[in-house]
Amino acid sequence: MTKNTYSISEMDIKDFEKCQNxxxxxNNSATAQKFYNQIKEGNRKTFIYKNSNGEFIAEISLVFKDPAPQFTIKGKRVYLSHLIVKPEYRGKGIGTLLCDYIFDYCKKLNYSEISLAVLLSNYNAMRLYHRLGFTRLLCVGEDEDGKYIGLLKKLN
Ligand SMILES: CC(C)(COP(=O)(O)OP(=O)(O)OC[C@H]1O[C@@H](n2cnc3c(N)ncnc32)[C@H](O)[C@@H]1OP(=O)(O)O)[C@@H](O)C(=O)NCCC(=O)NCCS
Structure with missing residues (x-):
């Protein structure tokens, strides 16, 4: 029997390239550069789910100041960004674990609200977020990827 151990911890910027896993x-160098710069500036924290071999399996990030004013409010509302699980590990509860981890993390920092944006076409993510309590509609919009909605969850 194999022991299924994992860890979740904040990523050190020097390990950024391991997210390639x-x-x-x-092939998404503009996004990667943006995220890297935000981590360097202290505006983004990325948390990594690793398996027992230390392999990067999934990530989730928090952004503290987003250019769109509805997504972040200083000391009150933080933005959940770029939740992603390596395809062959999806549907095993890792996305849920990462979300629960950052909810606790944000509560410890005294944030009372967490926001996100999700594409209307992203059925798996929409279902996951609804199950986790992102039930308030913040905004609707459209970008180069399609139509999205902004959602809010109260943390208290
Ligand atoms: C959305 C995403 C992060 C969810 O991660 P996950 O580890 O699969 O999440 P969980 O296992 O906790 O929950 C996924 C749900 O889909 C179901 N599911 C089953 N098989 C699945 C599969 N192969 N892929 C995805 N979801 C699956 C799960 O049972 C669960 O259902 P539930 O919500 O009714 O309980 C993941 O699908 C992903 O990385 N997608 C691509 C990136 C993305 O779209 N991110 C969100 C951007 S807003």
Whole structure:
């Protein structure tokens, strides 16, 4: 029988390239550069789910100041960004674990609300977020990827 151990911890910026194991940084270089710069500036914290071999399996991030004013409020509302699980590990509860982890993390920092944006076409993510309590509609919008909604969850 194999022991199924994992860890979740904040990523050190020097390990940023290991995220290539989860998503294709090389072919999404503009996004990767943006995230890297935000981590460096202290505006983004990324948390990594690793398996027992220390392999990067999934990630989730928090952004403290987003250019769109509805998504972040200083000391009150924080933005959940870029939750992603390596495809072959999906549907096993890892996305839920990561979300629960950052809810606790945000509560410890005294945030009372957490926001996110999700594409209307992303059925798995929409279902997951609804189950986790993102039930308030913040905004609707459209970008180059399609129509999305902004959702809010109260943390207290
Ligand atoms: C959305 C995502 C992060 C969810 O992660 P996950 O580890 O699969 O999440 P969980 O296992 O906790 O829950 C996923 C739900 O889909 C179901 N599911 C079953 N098989 C699945 C599969 N192969 N892929 C995804 N979800 C599956 C799960 O049972 C669960 O259902 P429930 O919500 O009714 O309980 C993951 O699908 C992903 O990385 N998608 C691509 C990136 C993305 O869209 N991120 C969100 C951006 S807003």
């Amino acid at each position: 989860i998503w294709d940084l090389k």
